[in-house]
Amino acid sequence: MGAAIIGFFNRMDRAVLAAFACIIALLLVGSLYSSSFLSPEYLLQQLQVASFLGLIATGMMLVVLLGQIDLSVPWVLTVGGMMSTAAAGWDAPWNLLAIPFGIFCGMALGFANGIGVAYLRVPSMIFTLGMNAVAQGLMVLRTGGFAPQDHATEAMRVLATGRLVLNIPNALFVWGIVGAVTIFVLTRTTFGRAVYAIGNRERAAYLSGLATQRTVLLAFTASGGLAASAGVLLAGYSTKAYQAMGDPYLLPAVAAVVLGGTNILGGRGSYLGTIAGVILITLLQSILSVMQINEAGRQLIYGAVIILMLLIYGRQRKQI
């Protein structure tokens, strides 16, 4: 048993271990402030909030593993939220399509990102940033001049806030399923292997006869779909969708992926690390808001802590 545990830790990345250690440290710091930090109810609530970020970080991780980045997350997320609530206003049977329609719109934008990066070979940093602006323009165009239907459907609310099984938030189940699928895809499928290979060396992957462009296209489409599904859930969580609802999620998503030990240049990283990174970021935000520090101070500490943690263990090893 002991040996098995040691073996497990040896197999885990140092960064992943460090992220989990930071989570425990944060909880301990929080518990000094208030004992409720260690209560199951608080932890479940944090995991529920973490689920939204978890979905976004999943897509971001796929893209980062390829050595790319998706900066269109904020407004693709908003598109997901606003389009699903728009579909919620459709006539009777069609409003059932609210959730898939929101996700579909995000996937379409992600697909466009993928075309730009994989086939037109525009650097993802610029292309996805442009796509973010395009998505924003589309949403402003839609709301400009009149107040559209922006209320979430019952299904969205239940998915985001309900607790159907064992008092566990439904949103956490959603993240759990997405996470399990992602782990399977990354470790067991040819697509996953291709993602790591392309992130390490695209030229070698191409010369090995991998479908590099298709892989990049798929990853960006998935990232768009996941960001949009987070938007759908967030719209359900706050019962409505609104402009700029995705803005606070870009930095946390990238930070969660990198803090979880994924190499920002691609090719290395495990989903377990991303889970740790997401929980870590969520806890940090929660503790800072509970401590009632004003917004400026919160941003300062939040940014500083992320930089500090990256300094401790997020730096690239020099080898190779």
Add this chain to the structure above:
Amino acid sequence: MDAVTAPLFRMEGVSKRYGGVRALEEASLRVEAGRIHAVLGENGAGKSTLIKIMAGVVQADQGLMELDGRKVAFPTPKAANGAGIVCIFQELSLIPDLSVADNIAISDPPTRFGLIDGRAQRRLAEEALARAGAEDIHPMAPVKDLPLSRRQMVEIAKALARRPRILILDEATSALTAGDVAKVFAVLKRLRTEGLALLYISHRMHEIDELADECTVFRNGRNVATYKAGTKTGKEVVEMMIGREYSHVFPPKPAGRDRTTSAIEVRNLSWTNRLTDISFRASPGEIVGLGGLDGQGQRDLLLALFGVLKGLSGEILIDGRPAQIRSPRAAKGSRNGMALIPEDRKTEGLMLPMSVRDNLSLAALGTVSRFGVIDQVKEAKAVEEMVSLLAIRTAGTGISVGSLSGGNQQKVVIAKWLMITPRIILLNDPTRGIDVGTKQEIYQLLRRLADNGATILFYSTDYDELIGCCDRVLVMYDGAIIRTLEGADINEHMLISSALNIQTEGEARHA
């Protein structure tokens, strides 16, 4: 050790470990001024570690180093450079986007008022290039526009610009063409008469025969012998290096093969101005060499066949039927069954941080998976088979391929393609910078694959290989095939004279 006069440089009892691996053990070496000292050994024998210690890249765990009889230590490469020890490493260290002059002066550019003095830098670069015998390279040209062999010349010029007392060349000629090698040798001999000490590392025995005054042989991290050049036969030296008997390097060529069917036929293939009207055919069981000077279109031809280049004109026929090969993915597909072992294993062949297993199965993922899901048992089995078939020396299939020695990495690149059981194998200089023992294994493997019906197209910068391995050699010049050599015509003289596209005796000897 009890010499009266101290040598220029001496190391004694130097050891170095990387984790559990002993890279160097109780090594000693004496380097005299005005001599060329060759260091021989297989990959992983400790040569690279020895040099890295001398050049301050890594620190020895124990042992002593003396320069001019005084004890020295080099904590950084800068310290070693300062003491006059300059190294030209096997891996090119140039920055592609900077100009030749910028690269040559990179560590210590001449400055005026705190800014880089472009004119002085250019002068310095011109001078260094002239010393390296590469006046034809323009100092303002970006390095990325130069072919590999010219880059290597820049690398040498860069080292000379630092005014070394001891110049270390680690496989510095492995990317050079025969003409360049001759130039470099003239430069090295001149440097010797100027009183420099040269430490020369190469896998090419005839280079060492020509250059070296002394030789030291390393095996498994120890120096097994030091002798005066010319006192041992090639066979003895190789046996010292590999520690076992060394028989035929090249497997015998089968005589009178049936060439009526062609596995691959190329008709009037052209691409931009780099490939011109190329036509040839090759049969199953044949090893066809691509010869000629470096950069005459051999690489482009292999890439064109493998579907990497866009905008080809002409026809490619596989098994007699026209084939449209638009990507490596199409090339390796079961209709064409092609494999390309690329030139640079570090950037084109392997993902160094990924595991041996992941690298091996990468090209053959389709054969070990169903509906995109990898069958791990099947994959592990196929990988194990390859590891044992090619005798890849690795501590396991889960470790990163970057931790293997160069020769074993190259075996992984080859094995990765054998996993799809290719019918046509394209090789782009597959033995560059790997050790004798592994080379020999690769030659034998190629012949075995050919005997089993594969067609092999084999580009090499090493004439010995073309002579020893190939049934036919297509000599390329300026993007076209200018001559096909067969049988007894495949010899050094014919290869060189056709490579230079000249007939006259005198000019052929010049190369």
